[in-house]
Amino acid sequence: MVRLITHNLLACHVKGCTSNNFPLEFKDVQVVLRDSEFNPDFLRGFIPKIEWPALTGAARQLGDTSLPDQLPEMQDDDFLKVLHHVLLEIHVEEGTMICPNCKHNYPISNGIPNMLLAEHEIG
């Protein structure tokens, strides 16, 4: 599954591609929305690890503009519910993720991203 929780962690790992290799850009995606259980305790713990501009940018690429540009200081339940939806309910089923630096393509098929590299691309 590629949800934005995972997308916010993935980076390009082609040999020599060590800067500007995050976040990967979505292209030609098919998105499905599916409900999942709201867990505010998880979200509060995870928020410090989120790269916020990468998350808002990726959400916009998937057609969701519900997140504020800046991480709000006041993280009430209304905000956490929006964040929950963006991180855990938008599933990218098909498409491609492209490295902003080296342009390597990582395909997504049946909800599973292919992060394998050819032997000569491994760092």
Added chain:
Amino acid sequence: MAPPVTATSVPSSELPAAYEAAHVHEIYEHIAHHFSSTRYKPWPIIAAFLSSLEDGWIGLDSGTGNGKYLPLPVDRPGRLWTIGLDRSRNLLQIAKTAGEAEREVVWGDVLGYAWRHEIFDYAISIATIHHLATPERRKLAVKRLLSAVAPDHGRVLIYVWAVRQDEHSKRDIPTDPASTGSGQDVFVPWVMSDDKTQVFNRYYHMFEDGELASLATVAAEELGLIVGPPADAASLKGVEIRQNGWERSNHYVELRRWQT
């Protein structure tokens, strides 16, 4: 009766990645469904490790197989997220709904590093590193785990199969006297339940007593980490070996990163 485990050695003429592709990855693609049906019960030490983690943490299961550890801990569903990585697409297809819920899974190699550095709070690698065909590659796999987790609290649990089998083991591990101290390379047969004439010989490196902890120590030192309990002095980085044990024919280590 199952066919015996046989001693082998990885030919030096062969690229280890190609050897693993033929003797590990292709086999798991073939046996994925049958294999998965035999792997459903979490091991107690691994379940206890996952239960000890905090709400809000994220982790990597490197070599997740059918994803049987992704739903844990079962009493706190959704409070922490383990992302499953595996080389077998067919096993991931099973893992992505492990425990009847949607999981996050990634198709990749345990020697890859497709992540923001040190972003995870924990990483587990269960019965995976023993499929890598050289000591260098097994060490690199441990380095990848240590580099995946947070420098000030990241926790790592690794399980591998042991030469030393317990009395209930169905496997008799042949040992080459010349290999003492460095483990034993073997083929472990997998017999398909629906067609017993189909036998797949999977490559394993069975670990000697002490070998896994030594591997973890060298891997940590090569990353510039001190191996031992947290130091008193400031500005140091290290790894503590919190557990180093043998259980039911497996060796395991639990590592904890620290930073002062």
